[in-house]
Amino acid sequence: MIFVNFKTYQQGTGGDAISLIKLLEEISHESQVKIIPVVQAADVKEAVMTSKLEVWAQHIDPVEFGAHTGYVLPEAVVEDGAMGVFLNHSEHKFESFDDLKKAHSRAKEVGLKTLIFAADLNELENIMKLNPSYVSYEPPELVGSKITSVARAKPEIIAKAVEITRKHELPLIVGAGIKSYEDVRKSLELGAVGVAVASDIVTAKDPKKEILDLVQGFI
Numbered sequence: 001m002i003f004v005n006f007k008t009y010q011q012g013t014g015g016d017a018i019s020l021i022k023l024l025e026e027i028s029h030e031s032q033v034k035i036i037p038v039v040q041a042a043d044v045k046e047a048v049m050t051s052k053l054e055v056w057a058q059h060i061d062p063v064e065f066g067a068h069t070g071y072v073l074p075e076a077v078v079e080d081g082a083m084g085v086f087l088n089h090s091e092h093k094f095e096s097f098d099d100l101k102k103a104h105s106r107a108k109e110v111g112l113k114t115l116i117f118a119a120d121l122n123e124l125e126n127i128m129k130l131n132p133s134y135v136s137y138e139p140p141e142l143v144g145s146k147i148t149s150v151a152r153a154k155p156e157i158i159a160k161a162v163e164i165t166r167k168h169e170l171p172l173i174v175g176a177g178i179k180s181y182e183d184v185r186k187s188l189e190l191g192a193v194g195v196a197v198a199s200d201i202v203t204a205k206d207p208k209k210e211i212l213d214l215v216q217g218f219i
């Protein structure tokens with residue numbers, strides 16, 4: 001499976017996000033590789049209305065109905081049709097583990113699947129306590145890398161992450177700099193079940209070419 005994180009890239013926002021989702025849907029259908037677009041909260045509703053893909057939101061906050069100006073309410077993304085949510089991405093971390101725990105339990109309360117990011121093995125061990133749907137190992141220093149990828153630069157850490165997640169029977173996703181079918185294949189060989197990708201697809205001159213290349217890693 002491939003999680004495509006649209007972040008707040010221009011090409012991943014509003015109308016452009018919808019065009020990209022249509023492309024992802026076409027390639028997911030042809031290749032039979034599960035692709036999950038992970039969009040901004042503001043784009044969830046339209047993404048769900050225009051595609052059959054499972055759509056996820058990039059973040060929710062640990063809040064309930066009430067006076068929380070500007071926060072992302074879990075119930076709101078569910079009402080818009082999101083099936084899951086990213087939590088604790090290195091670009092949007094919670095201030096404390098307690099906040100992450102509360103956001104995660106709110107996600108479960110409203111019926112969202114969850115993927116929690118870990119920047120290193122210590123954080124990964126800690127996250128196991130929350131029993132999310134997926135965990136992701138994503139070293140922040142390699143996120144957006146044009147030169148290398150987590151699969152090339154940190155294969156031994158991926159292998160250790162797999163040992164940890166297997167003990168808890170949780171599926172591991174890896175991300176950061178993933179940009180080729182070799183990166184995908186290596187990640188799967190090491191025991192990950194999928195990858196999280198952003199810049200290689202969302203900011204590509206030819207996103208179709210990049211996605212077609214990545215899906216080859218699963219075939």
Ligand code: G3P
Binds near residue numbers: 138196
């Ligand atoms: O969530 C995945 C993302 O952070 C990876 O970004 O640009 O390194 O593929 P990128």
